[in-house]
Amino acid sequence: MNYKKVRLIARLDIKGPNLIKGVHLEGLRVLGDPQEYASKYYAQGADELIYIDIVASLYGRSKLPEIVSRTVENIFIPLTVGGGIRNIDDVKELLRAGADKVAINTAAVQRPELISEISRRFGSQCMVLSIEAKKQSDGLWEVYTDSGREKTGIDVVDWAEEGVSKGAGEILLTSIDAEGTRKGFDFELIQRVTQAVNIPVIASGGMGSVEHLRDAVQLGGADAIAMADILHYDRLTIHEIRAEAKQAGIEVRRYES
Numbered sequence: 001m002n003y004k005k006v007r008l009i010a011r012l013d014i015k016g017p018n019l020i021k022g023v024h025l026e027g028l029r030v031l032g033d034p035q036e037y038a039s040k041y042y043a044q045g046a047d048e049l050i051y052i053d054i055v056a057s058l059y060g061r062s063k064l065p066e067i068v069s070r071t072v073e074n075i076f077i078p079l080t081v082g083g084g085i086r087n088i089d090d091v092k093e094l095l096r097a098g099a100d101k102v103a104i105n106t107a108a109v110q111r112p113e114l115i116s117e118i119s120r121r122f123g124s125q126c127m128v129l130s131i132e133a134k135k136q137s138d139g140l141w142e143v144y145t146d147s148g149r150e151k152t153g154i155d156v157v158d159w160a161e162e163g164v165s166k167g168a169g170e171i172l173l174t175s176i177d178a179e180g181t182r183k184g185f186d187f188e189l190i191q192r193v194t195q196a197v198n199i200p201v202i203a204s205g206g207m208g209s210v211e212h213l214r215d216a217v218q219l220g221g222a223d224a225i226a227m228a229d230i231l232h233y234d235r236l237t238i239h240e241i242r243a244e245a246k247q248a249g250i251e252v253r254r255y256e257s
Helices: 034-044 064-071 088-097 106-110 113-122 156-165 187-196 210-219 238-247
Strands: 007-015 018-023 026-032 048-053 079-082 101-104 127-137 140-145 150-155 170-175 201-204 224-227
Touching (some): 007 238, 018 034, 034 238, 088 113, 113 127, 127 187, 150 156, 156 187, 187 201, 187 210
Parallel strands (some): 007 048, 048 079, 201 224
Antiparallel strands (some): 007 018, 018 026, 127 140, 140 150
16 A cells, blocks of 8 residues: 655653653653754654643743754754744744744644634644644543643544644644553544544654554554654664664655765
8 A cells, every 4th residue: 555655753842951751741751951862863864853842831931942943053854843832923933943833732722713823924834733632432532731731621633623724734643641651652543633634643642663653654544653752762763763664564755864
């Protein structure tokens, strides 16, 4: 079977100046300087990077602009940035710092018109709707905000469809249940969303092996895979993941070192 070329994306969750990693978006462990990790993944051939400030929406402040401006001095792949973005001015600041796209969760749920405003002003390709999903029952997932802390009562598939109608150009879909577990993506969740929308969906949360990537793509229909734990703890490099994905019959982008 022929599948679209899948993007391999390194995801870096940030708290203050530090790269962190949790399980189910909780129990955060400090790993080090995000700049060093970003440079390593760039050298390994990541197609893109995602930075998410996981406490900015709680505290209303973020170190992301300075982290982004440092990162783009030496890294030349698309960079998506999220966390604590509340208005057009926040978006402008991050784009000026060097981000290519912004990922918005909490503020979009609080005021969905923000999606339209960003899309109209900067283009839909710049507006990534970040959805944190927690399973409630078979076939039903609820949207959470504030890095998995706050229930919203909103159905994930309904919200994905609304986001598209308001101009989102991409969805970053994180399974809270799978995040940090290394037990695989929630490919049913991915499948529900990819079947409901006509924009790219990035699967995030749970990758422990290349088999998990294959399930997210071939069963779930994901357009891109966001990876954190598997990279941060050197379980596999992006070079190795790319090679194994190709062996598994998944179309990945060619990487020229």
